[in-house]
Amino acid sequence: MWNPLYAACQQRIVPGASAAIYWQGHCLYKAIGWAVDTADRQIPANTDTIYDCASLTKVVVTLPLILTLVQRGILELDRPVSVDMAELRTGPYQQITLRQLLSHTSGLPAIADFYSGTVLTMPEAIQTISQMPPAYATGQACMYSDPGFMLLGELFTRVSGLPLPAGAAQYIWEPLHMKQSLFVPAKSHIANIAATEYDRPTGSHLQGIVHDENARALGGICGHAGLFATASDLLRYAAYWLNAVSGSMIDDPSELSHVSPPALSLSDRLLQEAVTRQTPPLPGTRRGLGWVLQGDDADVSGPSFSTAAFGHTGFTGTSIQIDPQQQLAIVLLTNRVHYGRRQSIQQLRRDFHTAVSSALHDRTAPSSSH
Numbered sequence: 001m002w003n004p005l006y007a008a009c010q011q012r013i014v015p016g017a018s019a020a021i022y023w024q025g026h027c028l029y030k031a032i033g034w035a036v037d038t039a040d041r042q043i044p045a046n047t048d049t050i051y052d053c054a055s056l057t058k059v060v061v062t063l064p065l066i067l068t069l070v071q072r073g074i075l076e077l078d079r080p081v082s083v084d085m086a087e088l089r090t091g092p093y094q095q096i097t098l099r100q101l102l103s104h105t106s107g108l109p110a111i112a113d114f115y116s117g118t119v120l121t122m123p124e125a126i127q128t129i130s131q132m133p134p135a136y137a138t139g140q141a142c143m144y145s146d147p148g149f150m151l152l153g154e155l156f157t158r159v160s161g162l163p164l165p166a167g168a169a170q171y172i173w174e175p176l177h178m179k180q181s182l183f184v185p186a187k188s189h190i191a192n193i194a195a196t197e198y199d200r201p202t203g204s205h206l207q208g209i210v211h212d213e214n215a216r217a218l219g220g221i222c223g224h225a226g227l228f229a230t231a232s233d234l235l236r237y238a239a240y241w242l243n244a245v246s247g248s249m250i251d252d253p254s255e256l257s258h259v260s261p262p263a264l265s266l267s268d269r270l271l272q273e274a275v276t277r278q279t280p281p282l283p284g285t286r287r288g289l290g291w292v293l294q295g296d297d298a299d300v301s302g303p304s305f306s307t308a309a310f311g312h313t314g315f316t317g318t319s320i321q322i323d324p325q326q327q328l329a330i331v332l333l334t335n336r337v338h339y340g341r342r343q344s345i346q347q348l349r350r351d352f353h354t355a356v357s358s359a360l361h362d363r364t365a366p367s368s369s370h
Contacts, residue, residue, distance in 0.1 A: 001359035002030055004351040009033040013343055014317060014334040016045035016194070019352070020231035022239045022329040023360050029232065035194040037338060038205060043191075050180060050193045050228050051333040052211050054314030057227040058149045060181075060237055061168045063290035065156045066098060067270050068171050074159055077102075077273075077289075081151065084159055087130040088151075096138055101148045102289040103278035107134035108145040115217035122218055126154050142279040142287060144298065146214065146224040153223020164221050175264055176240055178233040184210075184220040185228055193228065194335040196316055211316050211337060225314075231331045238320050238329035240264065244271050246324035275310045302350035304357035315341075319349050323357075330356055 005017045009032060016033025029047045036043040053060065069075040075084070077099040082088035088096070093106065100106040109132055114125050129147045136143065153164055160167055165183045173181050185193060190208035199206050210216050212225035220226050244266070274289040284297035291310040292298045301309045301321050305328075311321035317336030322329045330353055336345045 001355045017334045018231040020235035020331040053227040054316040056314040059290040059312045062223040107138040109135040115213040142285045149224035181229040197337040234331040300349040302353040
């Protein structure tokens with residue numbers, strides 16, 4: 001099952017990878033290649049290597065934090081966000097809702113530039129986003145939007161009074177025992193972090209500094225990017241969703257012994273809604289709340305996954321894929337931008353998911369391995 005990863009390393013599509021798999025109560029972990037591969041340094045990847053997760057931040061941090069506030073009755077999915085965010089009370093986004101932001105149907109454009117101009121703070125960024133010309137009529141299309149999740153991250157902080165790292169620690173990382181998940185890594189973590197892209201201003205590869213330019217310019221803590229984590233931590237999170245959505249309980253392997261569906265206290269209704277299509281019936285458009293559903297243009301599940309599968313990717317080369325019908329969750333972390341951002345790993349992701357599914361179903365339940 002690991003052959004696609006070995007091939008990708010040999011072809012220098014990625015320098016290395018750390019993968020974690022949960023299948024029917026069993027866990028497998030594998031690391032290959034390099035976490036750092038430069039002219040003067042080579043550091044092997046291992047199963048505890050921390051990766052810049054990029055847009056996995058959207059579904060691993062921002063989504064569950066917003067749903068937690070909905071669960072507690074503090075926010076409502078279909079209430080205008082302008083009720084809680086004053087900047088939206090003027091301009092084109094007065095009526096957009098949480099549901100529309102989470103499903104990328106708000107009308108907000110895909111990207112913004114807060115790193116080459118005069119925007120220096122999150123409040124300034126939010127004010128700028130609130131006045132952006134809509135890319136389409138709200139609710140009538142779907143456009144993956146970083147600014148939308150920047151709004152959501154700031155909304156959580158304002159309403160809860162907690163910075164994103166503190167909220168994530170309280171509501172996600174501590175309940176799920178995700179001990180190596182963090183924003184803005186301290187210097188003590190850097191040696192164990194996979195390097196991303198070469199940064200011309202500093203003359204070195206980014207290591208422990210968030211790759212996303214907007215997140216970097218705004219201090220490394222944003223609703224759309226900024227999370228650093230290991231494959232094993234992300235597998236705990238994926239297994240929570242897998243078992244909560246499928247309604248079954250983990251068979252208590254030692255690696256995930258503290259994970260159970262009640263851990264985040266999210267209702268079955270909210271969880272099911274998150275993995276149910278929220279987007280208009282347009283070709284290539286199938287998204288839930290945060291999650292990419294099978295059939296969306298951004299879906300990388302591969303042909304062996306069921307129609308119930310859902311997942312997400314990160315620009316740096318990371319992904320989570322979950323299939324409740326197969327009781328299968330796969331975390332794949334690479335630093336594909338280490339060699340430059342031009343090469344795509346979309347096919348690698350599909351090939352790896354297919355190889356894992358095929359290998360697991362060609363054998364009896366695998367032994368837990370590291």
